[in-house]
Amino acid sequence: MTSLDLHVSPLGRVEGDLDVRVTIEDGVVSSAWTEAAMFRGFEIILRGKDPQAGLIVTPRICGICGGSHLYKSAYALDTAWRTTMPDNATLVRNIAQGCETLQSIPRYYYALFAIDFTNKNYAGSPMYDEAVRRYAPYVGTSYQKGVVLSQKPVEVYAIFGGQWPHSSFMVPGGVMGAPTLSDVTRSIAILENWKDNWLESDLLGGSVDRWLENKTWSDVLAWMDESESHYNSDIGFLIRYSLDVGLDKYGKGVGNYISTGTYFDPSLYRNPTIDGRNKALIGRGGVFADGQWFEFDQANVREDVSHSFYQGSRPLHPFEGETIPIDPEKAKAQGKYSWAKSPRYEVGDLGAIPLETGPLARRMAAAAPNAAPHQDADPLFLDIYNTIGPSVMVRQLARLHEAPKYYKWVRGWLDQINLKESFYSKPTEYAEGRGFGSTEAARGSLSDWIVIEDSKIKNYQVVTPTAWNIGPRDSADVLGPMETAFVGSPIVDPEDPVELGHVARSFDSCLVCTVHAYDGKTGRELSKFVINGMV
Amino acid sequence: MASVLWFQGGACSGNTMSFLNADEPNVVDLIVDFGLDLIWHPSLGLELGKNAQKLFWDCAKGDRPLDVFVFEGSVIEAPNGTGRMDMFADRPMKDWVTDLAAQAGIVVAIGDCACWGGIPAMEPNPSSSTGLQFHKRNKGGFLGPNFTSKAGLPVINIPGCPAHPDWITQILVALATGRTSDIALDELQRPETFFKTFTQTGCTRVQFYEYKQSTMSFGEGTRTGCLFYEFGCRGPMTHSPCNRILWNRQSSKTRAGQPCYGCTEPEFPHFDLAPGTLFKTQKVAGVIPKETGTGTKKLSYMAAAAAARLAAPDWSKEDMFVV
Numbered sequence: 001m002t003s004l005d006l007h008v009s010p011l012g013r014v015e016g017d018l019d020v021r022v023t024i025e026d027g028v029v030s031s032a033w034t035e036a037a038m039f040r041g042f043e044i045i046l047r048g049k050d051p052q053a054g055l056i057v058t059p060r061i062c063g064i065c066g067g068s069h070l071y072k073s074a075y076a077l078d079t080a081w082r083t084t085m086p087d088n089a090t091l092v093r094n095i096a097q098g099c100e101t102l103q104s105i106p107r108y109y110y111a112l113f114a115i116d117f118t119n120k121n122y123a124g125s126p127m128y129d130e131a132v133r134r135y136a137p138y139v140g141t142s143y144q145k146g147v148v149l150s151q152k153p154v155e156v157y158a159i160f161g162g163q164w165p166h167s168s169f170m171v172p173g174g175v176m177g178a179p180t181l182s183d184v185t186r187s188i189a190i191l192e193n194w195k196d197n198w199l200e201s202d203l204l205g206g207s208v209d210r211w212l213e214n215k216t217w218s219d220v221l222a223w224m225d226e227s228e229s230h231y232n233s234d235i236g237f238l239i240r241y242s243l244d245v246g247l248d249k250y251g252k253g254v255g256n257y258i259s260t261g262t263y264f265d266p267s268l269y270r271n272p273t274i275d276g277r278n279k280a281l282i283g284r285g286g287v288f289a290d291g292q293w294f295e296f297d298q299a300n301v302r303e304d305v306s307h308s309f310y311q312g313s314r315p316l317h318p319f320e321g322e323t324i325p326i327d328p329e330k331a332k333a334q335g336k337y338s339w340a341k342s343p344r345y346e347v348g349d350l351g352a353i354p355l356e357t358g359p360l361a362r363r364m365a366a367a368a369p370n371a372a373p374h375q376d377a378d379p380l381f382l383d384i385y386n387t388i389g390p391s392v393m394v395r396q397l398a399r400l401h402e403a404p405k406y407y408k409w410v411r412g413w414l415d416q417i418n419l420k421e422s423f424y425s426k427p428t429e430y431a432e433g434r435g436f437g438s439t440e441a442a443r444g445s446l447s448d449w450i451v452i453e454d455s456k457i458k459n460y461q462v463v464t465p466t467a468w469n470i471g472p473r474d475s476a477d478v479l480g481p482m483e484t485a486f487v488g489s490p491i492v493d494p495e496d497p498v499e500l501g502h503v504a505r506s507f508d509s510c511l512v513c514t515v516h517a518y519d520g521k522t523g524r525e526l527s528k529f530v531i532n533g534m535v
Numbered sequence: 536m537a538s539v540l541w542f543q544g545g546a547c548s549g550n551t552m553s554f555l556n557a558d559e560p561n562v563v564d565l566i567v568d569f570g571l572d573l574i575w576h577p578s579l580g581l582e583l584g585k586n587a588q589k590l591f592w593d594c595a596k597g598d599r600p601l602d603v604f605v606f607e608g609s610v611i612e613a614p615n616g617t618g619r620m621d622m623f624a625d626r627p628m629k630d631w632v633t634d635l636a637a638q639a640g641i642v643v644a645i646g647d648c649a650c651w652g653g654i655p656a657m658e659p660n661p662s663s664s665t666g667l668q669f670h671k672r673n674k675g676g677f678l679g680p681n682f683t684s685k686a687g688l689p690v691i692n693i694p695g696c697p698a699h700p701d702w703i704t705q706i707l708v709a710l711a712t713g714r715t716s717d718i719a720l721d722e723l724q725r726p727e728t729f730f731k732t733f734t735q736t737g738c739t740r741v742q743f744y745e746y747k748q749s750t751m752s753f754g755e756g757t758r759t760g761c762l763f764y765e766f767g768c769r770g771p772m773t774h775s776p777c778n779r780i781l782w783n784r785q786s787s788k789t790r791a792g793q794p795c796y797g798c799t800e801p802e803f804p805h806f807d808l809a810p811g812t813l814f815k816t817q818k819v820a821g822v823i824p825k826e827t828g829t830g831t832k833k834l835s836y837m838a839a840a841a842a843a844r845l846a847a848p849d850w851s852k853e854d855m856f857v858v
Binding site (some may be wrong): 001033037050051066085137154158160164167173180328339419422425456 | 755
């Protein structure tokens with residue numbers, strides 16, 4: 001394919017760490033390739049280091065999800081060193097992880113996603129002027145408030161963890177500090193203020209509790225019509241605008257999902273183990289594939305490098321994982337095209353398949369039957385999945401839905417802290433061990449596998465949500481989830497394919513990404529534009 | 536006001552995320568009140584109009600004036616000096632850095648990776664990462680020791696992993712309000728106004744440091760004591776304003792019971808995170824800290840410590856940061 005004219009859409013930023021190539025035939029995307037363009041080699045750096053080095057190093061893989069990196073690397077060590085976890089430590093870790101996500105939801109939504117509502121392709125929409133008024137970068141009323149107030153939840157993180165981003169305050173056996181009374185009361189006040197001044201006033205136009213009563217898509221539509229403030233809220237606007245401009249019509253994706261789950265019930269995870277993990281989760285994990293639910297088991301994860309810039313002949317489980325980079329120029333001759341590996345998951349008869357991760361995947365896991373009393377049981381998105389099907393809009397709605405949900409959870413955990421009890425239990429630093437830790441970062445499942453030998457790291461493998469979603473084809477040439485989501489997208493204006501931007505951004509891939517669109521028949525490059533991201 | 540172009544090399548976006556936590560001014564204030572012309576930033580929405588890549592080239596060729604070039608992340612030179620491990624806008628990022636640094640009025644490195652290589656440059660440095668004008672403590676880095684920008688300045692280093700948002704926003708406001716000449720740099724090219732003091736300056740545990748009273752355990756153990764003696768805290772040897780200008784307006788690592796890792800110094804991560812070096816004070820003969828506060832002499836330190844322990848009042852052995 002030849003590269004011809006460069007066109008940058010009015011909202012496009014330039015190109016960056018993720019290149020997306022798509023071919024368009026008869027106004028519809030016919031295939032796609034996602035190419036991660038940067039390599040730093042963290043897994044190589046970690047080898048031979050102190051067993052706890054992941055607590056310092058892995059948050060620096062991604063400063064957007066740094067707290068999530070810390071959370072799962074701490075649990076990887078907890079399982080390897082068989083620690084004892086005080087209830088308060090579990091609560092503080094939950095609070096911190098929850099606050100990072102509460103920060104990410106508005107920051108991502110306004111700064112990265114909603115600005116596309118102001119694309120000139122939508123100028124014909126009767127709601128366009130309102131979209132510009134609310135979401136134009138820097139000056140939009142919702143943009144300003146949402147982006148600026150996104151800093152509030154991580155103030156709570158800083159109270160417990162010293163700072164956000166890049167704290168390392170979670171350690172095997174608990175957390176480093178012990179809050180005082182005013183640490184807890186101030187945290188509550190910050191969260192309440194944020195709830196009053198953004199979550200309820202702007203996002204929902206009503207109460208958190210009323211929104212969380214919605215169990216079906218028709219409930220959501222009824223909720224919208226219930227009051228003017230619901231109707232005019234940012235979530236109301238997302239739904240109305242999406243239906244008007246068709247964001248409910250494309251970006252379906254693979255339709256199969258993975259969530260490793262996050263947040264533990266303190267009383268059920270006092271001795272963290274890999275096997276005991278699923279039962280202790282509040283935000284459930286699970287795989288939803290081919291219309292069925294499966295329990296998540298880390299043993300079923302594989303990483304395929306057949307189209308990635310690494311050496312390796314077969315998919316490996318992360319405990320046996322390798323990271324051996326090769327020069328992209330040489331690798332391209334072997335058909336490789338990305339620095340991301342391709343995570344796959346063995347699901348019974350379906351084999352090793354690509355799975356989408358992220359808020360929608362968490363919502364599908366939360367709809368599985370047989371939730372224990374401490375676990376999230378939330379049927380809303382299963383109904384939406386069955387009624388209108390996944391799409392760009394549904395992925396966004398799932399993300400926003402988590403803001404009121406996690407706000408409630410974090411508030412509850414703050415109330416459960418017993419200031420007079422312990423926050424740390426000193427572990428035995430065993431010289432040998434294997435650990436697995438995982439969490440749900442705002443943008444999806446994030447996991448570490450650590451092998452400790454001779455009191456140092458023998459192997460360390462990290463599988464990120466971005467790898468799950470934007471990983472390239474596997475050895476069977478099966479497309480990755482984001483690649484699949486592009487296919488079938490209608491392109492109204494091939495010179496300015498804003499639809500591709502919506503699909504790419506709906507995955508919140510935390511990469512700056514460039515979309516190159518090619519004519520599938522002639523190979524002519526139709527346009528190239530950039531979607532900004534968070535790395 | 537100043538035009539700013541912000542690029543990311545071998546970066547995690549942590550400095551950008553930190554920047555978005557800024558208040559007084561926040562990001563919107565910088566643009567609306569101080570007229571900051573953010574030509575492009577990887578994570579922020581901008582009305583760019585068409586052909587943004589042309590904009591980069593316009594800046595790189597000097598056709599469009601560029602007042603400030605901000606670089607976040609390491610400069611990646613692998614494999615074999617080609618820079619192909621970090622491609623951006625159809626060419627190695629390092630080539631953009633060369634061109635843009637040559638045209639910019641001022642070049643700012645934000646975060647450790649851009650200043651001195653940071654975590655990606657830890658051994659074995661798989662991406663051959665380096666900083667803009669330093670590699671660790673050695674002057675040189677990618678642009679070389681003699682580099683100066685059009686304004687005649689070397690690279691301004693705003694280190695930290697990440698940098699605190701004020702460390703850059705206040706500098707931007709200083710540039711906007713005619714105070715450029717008030718910005719003095721230290722030998723590592725850091726603004727002295729932030730990096731003359733120690734992380735320990737303003738630490739709530741400093742009284743325990745004075746009386747040599749140690750924290751003995753994480754968690755509730757941090758309700759008392761100083762983290763320097765057992766937990767490897769680098770507050771007395773690290774230059775930063777972390778306890779003068781609080782993080783997220785709330786706290787700091789040491790206030791929250793976490794040792795300082797010395798992340799504003801070029802050696803971070805210290806000891807290359809070798810086994811046994813994390814969260815543990817490195818000692819001689821199991822007792823005496825190998826490193827003591829900057830400028831202190833070992834013998835006088837020991838004498839002062841012995842006297843301080845004798846002088847320690849009872850309250851210094853009790854919990855202070857109580858429920």
